[in-house]
Amino acid sequence: MAPKMEVKSLDAWYGSRQVLYEVSLDIPEGAVTAIIGPSGCGKSTFLRCLNRLHEETPRSRSSGAILLDGEDLYKKDVVTVRFRVGMVFQKATPFPNMSIYENVAAGLRLLGVHRRDELDEGVVDALQRAGLWEEVQENVDAPGTSLSGGQQQRLCIARALAVRPEVLLMDEPCSALDPIATNRIEGLIATLRSEYTVVIVTHNLAQARRVSDHTAFFYLGKLVEFDETAKVFENAREKLTENYVSGRFG
Amino acid sequence: MNAARGSTEAKNAPRVRLLRGLDRIFHAATAAFAAGILLLVGTFLAVLLSGAWPAIVRYGFGFLTGDVWDGVHNIYGALPAIVGTLLTSGLALLLAVPIALGVAIFLSDIAPPRLREPLSYVVDLTAAIPSVVLGFWAFIVVVPWMRGTVEPALASVTGGVGPFSGPALGLDILTATIVLAVMILPTIAAVSREALRAVPRIQRESALSLGATRWEATRMVALGQARSGIVGGIILGLGRALGETIAVTMVIGNIFQIPTSLLSPGQTLASQIGNNFGEVGPGIGLDALVELGVILFAITLAVNVIARLLIWRMGENGRSDPSRSRWRLRSPWALARRSRRPLGARSSTAPEPWRERVHAAAAARIVRRRTVQWVMVGLTVACVVVALLPLTSVIITAVEHGGGAVSTASFYTSEPPLECNPGPGRTCSLGGIGPAIEGTLILLGVAALFAVPVGLFAGIYLSEYGRRSRHPLARSASFLADVMTGVPTILVGVFVFVLFLQFDHNSATSALSGGLALGVLMLPIVTRATEESLKSVPNGVREAALALGFPRHRVSLRVVLGSARRAVVTGILLALSRAAGDTAALIATAGGSNFWFQGLDRPTAAITPFIFNNFSSSYSNLQEDAWGAALVLLLLMLVISLGARLATRSTGAGLDGE
Ligand SMILES: Nc1ncnc2c1ncn2[C@@H]1O[C@H](COP(=O)(O)OP(=O)(O)OP(=O)(O)O)[C@@H](O)[C@H]1O
Numbered sequence: 001m002a003p004k005m006e007v008k009s010l011d012a013w014y015g016s017r018q019v020l021y022e023v024s025l026d027i028p029e030g031a032v033t034a035i036i037g038p039s040g041c042g043k044s045t046f047l048r049c050l051n052r053l054h055e056e057t058p059r060s061r062s063s064g065a066i067l068l069d070g071e072d073l074y075k076k077d078v079v080t081v082r083f084r085v086g087m088v089f090q091k092a093t094p095f096p097n098m099s100i101y102e103n104v105a106a107g108l109r110l111l112g113v114h115r116r117d118e119l120d121e122g123v124v125d126a127l128q129r130a131g132l133w134e135e136v137q138e139n140v141d142a143p144g145t146s147l148s149g150g151q152q153q154r155l156c157i158a159r160a161l162a163v164r165p166e167v168l169l170m171d172e173p174c175s176a177l178d179p180i181a182t183n184r185i186e187g188l189i190a191t192l193r194s195e196y197t198v199v200i201v202t203h204n205l206a207q208a209r210r211v212s213d214h215t216a217f218f219y220l221g222k223l224v225e226f227d228e229t230a231k232v233f234e235n236a237r238e239k240l241t242e243n244y245v246s247g248r249f250g
Numbered sequence: 251m252n253a254a255r256g257s258t259e260a261k262n263a264p265r266v267r268l269l270r271g272l273d274r275i276f277h278a279a280t281a282a283f284a285a286g287i288l289l290l291v292g293t294f295l296a297v298l299l300s301g302a303w304p305a306i307v308r309y310g311f312g313f314l315t316g317d318v319w320d321g322v323h324n325i326y327g328a329l330p331a332i333v334g335t336l337l338t339s340g341l342a343l344l345l346a347v348p349i350a351l352g353v354a355i356f357l358s359d360i361a362p363p364r365l366r367e368p369l370s371y372v373v374d375l376t377a378a379i380p381s382v383v384l385g386f387w388a389f390i391v392v393v394p395w396m397r398g399t400v401e402p403a404l405a406s407v408t409g410g411v412g413p414f415s416g417p418a419l420g421l422d423i424l425t426a427t428i429v430l431a432v433m434i435l436p437t438i439a440a441v442s443r444e445a446l447r448a449v450p451r452i453q454r455e456s457a458l459s460l461g462a463t464r465w466e467a468t469r470m471v472a473l474g475q476a477r478s479g480i481v482g483g484i485i486l487g488l489g490r491a492l493g494e495t496i497a498v499t500m501v502i503g504n505i506f507q508i509p510t511s512l513l514s515p516g517q518t519l520a521s522q523i524g525n526n527f528g529e530v531g532p533g534i535g536l537d538a539l540v541e542l543g544v545i546l547f548a549i550t551l552a553v554n555v556i557a558r559l560l561i562w563r564m565g566e567n568g569r570s571d572p573s574r575s576r577w578r579l580r581s582p583w584a585l586a587r588r589s590r591r592p593l594g595a596r597s598s599t600a601p602e603p604w605r606e607r608v609h610a611a612a613a614a615r616i617v618r619r620r621t622v623q624w625v626m627v628g629l630t631v632a633c634v635v636v637a638l639l640p641l642t643s644v645i646i647t648a649v650e651h652g653g654g655a656v657s658t659a660s661f662y663t664s665e666p667p668l669e670c671n672p673g674p675g676r677t678c679s680l681g682g683i684g685p686a687i688e689g690t691l692i693l694l695g696v697a698a699l700f701a702v703p704v705g706l707f708a709g710i711y712l713s714e715y716g717r718r719s720r721h722p723l724a725r726s727a728s729f730l731a732d733v734m735t736g737v738p739t740i741l742v743g744v745f746v747f748v749l750f751l752q753f754d755h756n757s758a759t760s761a762l763s764g765g766l767a768l769g770v771l772m773l774p775i776v777t778r779a780t781e782e783s784l785k786s787v788p789n790g791v792r793e794a795a796l797a798l799g800f801p802r803h804r805v806s807l808r809v810v811l812g813s814a815r816r817a818v819v820t821g822i823l824l825a826l827s828r829a830a831g832d833t834a835a836l837i838a839t840a841g842g843s844n845f846w847f848q849g850l851d852r853p854t855a856a857i858t859p860f861i862f863n864n865f866s867s868s869y870s871n872l873q874e875d876a877w878g879a880a881l882v883l884l885l886l887m888l889v890i891s892l893g894a895r896l897a898t899r900s901t902g903a904g905l906d907g908e
């Protein structure tokens with residue numbers, strides 16, 4: 001199958017400091033790709049390049065090519081890129097000025113969906129996919145920030161899912177959550193696999209192993225190894241990878 | 251070893267007791283200064299009310315509805331001034347708020363990062379222009395422009411009916427409105443900008459990640475979350491507009507009538523007081539003016555209270571309990587219906603067809619959304635340009651008219667000249683503002699002598715003792731200091747004048763009363779600045795020093811005050827610069843004089859009243875002197891604000907925001 005996204009010798013800088021070096025990587029369609037590596041190795045930066053959020057950071061720069069379905073991201077309108085490639089952040093970021101309903105509807109409205117029934121349908125569908133509907137259906141007009149941490153993160157996932165992106169980027173979506181909430185989100189990722197392409201950054205190696213089909217290992221801004229998850233964890237090509245996944249450093 | 255320690259402890263015991271005693275004295279002393287603020291506010295209210303009492307008794311409610319101000323027959327009514335105040339301030343808000351919001355959005359969300367800081371600083375500078383200088387500029391630049399260009403154009407476009415009827419005078423409600431808008435715009439812009447900046451970047455990034463344009467991210471997320479801060483800024487601006495005296499007086503035409511049109515001259519509460527205060531002796535006429543002050547105070551207080559309630563309500567809404575909004579389900583039936591649908595039915599709404607259809611439609615709308623984005627960027631840029639015009643024009647005008655004077659050495663040392671216009675074979679001496687400079691320095695000295703120690707110690711109390719105990723004294727002193735910063739300065743002048751009248755007729759207009767008026771004006775600023783600077787010192791610093799065995803008062807004075815000294819000094823400097831630029835408090839108290847200092851109990855010259863007294867002078871040398879004085883003031887404000895900026899910047903707070 002053709003890759004959903006192709007990254008070709010991507011370099012990225014903050015100011016004069018280079019944090020990604022010549023990263024090339026094909027992200028397979030309809031699968032979960034995990035990105036692992038020690039703190040500060042550029043995982044978040046890589047992810048932020050994939051929906052062109054990197055360029056919103058002042059004084060940042062990048063070079064190289066990223067293709068989405070064979071088309072160069074930088075030749076497309078950035079708004080199109082972003083509704084096709086959604087993002088969930090490490091910290092839950094519900095919009096505090098909006099209700100649960102409005103949080104999820106925000107992206108739909110941006111897409112031009114204004115009909116009440118269509119909005120309702122989209123909101124409920126997204127909340128269901130994110131596994132939050134049962135908990136909030138009584139209460140969708142409560143502020144998004146009135147939810148618990150884990151619920152807020154699922155709300156953010158629902159918000160991202162509502163516009164039905166083709167690719168969903170998740171930057172350590174569980175790092176602030178307890179094991180139960182983490183479990184729910186991992187289960188959710190498994191169900192997303194069929195309809196979305198997912199890229200997830202995680203520090204939790206067991207999680208990467210559980211949820212992903214492919215794993216990329218980054219070290220000091222370079223892609224060290226990228227392969228099927230099983231291979232990376234059991235039969236790494238590189239010594240560095242082996243050391244990392246076996247917990248000998250990092 | 252234990253024995254050795256025991257003996258040192260025994261030796262130290264008297265010392266420890268002494269230090270404990272000192273601690274207690276220090277606590278009590280700072281508390282007394284904080285209580286001084288309460289006392290001051292109490293006196294302020296009592297003096298204003300008792301000053302106005304005879305008029306309140308004599309005219310009753312009729313005072314609010316009367317529309318005549320007749321000093322000869324002692325018939326007084328406040329209605330025209332009330333209408334004038336509400337009209338000019340309300341319209342000024344309408345003018346200023348959209349532009350200020352545009353400026354704030356540009357400076358927080360749109361401007362290239364390296365432009366943000368310097369541009370914000372320049373916009374803030376406009377707020378530092380003393381109102382007498384702004385009024386002077388408006389009188390020379392805006393009034394002729396209104397009279398010659400804007401008002402005739404308005405009249406011809408609208409047919410000169412209703413709010414646009416009447417002759418184009420230039421000195422009228424509309425011009426006053428514009429000047430007020432210029433004054434309050436930077437305040438509103440600055441507060442809104444900070445509120446927008448406080449919205450975390452990740453919130454905007456979340457919106458961008460949903461496919462929002464930058465403008466949409468600002469509108470959807472940042473503006474929504476900054477709402478209560480923005481409202482706060484607007485109220486702050488409104489408060490300033492309601493109480494502004496000098497700049498309004500200089501352009502409003504000063505006719506006590508209910509305005510029938512935007513082009514008719516009028517009067518506001520503050521301008522009516524400012525115009526007449528120096529001219530009436532003690533008696534019912536003065537009492538009536540003080541009653542105008544009471545009304546003005548009541549209005550500004552009401553605005554403040556309403557603002558606080560509004561902000562409080564909005565803050566509540568941000569994280570209110572869900573039960574309140576639960577029943578406002580947008581479309582409960584649709585949602586309820588769907589809620590019953592089993593989860594398994596989801597596959598029927600497979601994403602593919604929906605995604606293709608909606609994404610294609612969205613892609614088709616992108617050009618339109620981009621256009622909106624660019625239009626908004628263009629509009630905010632235009633707002634910044636408009637906001638910077640007055641400052642630019644003020645500086646150019648002041649340099650043009652006053653540049654000669656300030657570059658003449660004798661200007662700083664001479665007395666004002668005799669009135670003179672140059673003619674054939676006649677040159678006029680320039681004279682100078684020596685006595686005014688001397689007077690201002692003395693007034694500031696008196697003010698600082700009063701306000702700095704009181705404000706400093708009260709601030710120490712509020713931060714060091716009040717914070718932990720949440721003592722009612724601390725809470726009310728902090729709150730009242732806030733209220734006092736919003737009190738129109740003309741009222742401070744009226745207060746001090748009436749207070750002095752009770753004791754000694756002759757010194758009611760004197761250097762002493764003028765200095766005290768400026769001190770009352772400075773006090774709340776020094777107090778709050780000290781409190782906030784000390785509060786920003788991390789608690790670890792205090793705990794570390796206490797753990798080392800320093801007594802409480804040493805910790806407060808040396809360690810905490812020491813590490814916040816830059817911020818404290820900055821606060822005092824800013825208070826001094828506000829006092830130096832104020833006119834309204836002085837025209838009620840300092841009396842005015844053309845001579846060198848003659849004693850604290852005598853009227854004194856000062857820079858701002860000098861400008862105010864000569865701004866419309868028909869003698870060219872006096873006009874030039876006034877412009878020279880205005881330029882001197884502007885330079886002073888510039889130096890102080892630059893100094894404050896450098897001082898606060900090099901404390902290292904937020905070196906690199908990224
Ligand atoms: N906004 C920024 N400005 C400057 N440098 C940055 C910025 N964001 C990240 N960096 C630097 O770029 C490097 C890569 O950062 P990145 O956030 O991509 O790492 P990461 O792999 O996601 O780390 P973590 O696992 O801790 O999240 C780090 O060294 C970091 O210090």
Ligand SMILES: [Mg+2]
Pocket residue numbers: 043044045171
């Ligand atoms: Mg990261």
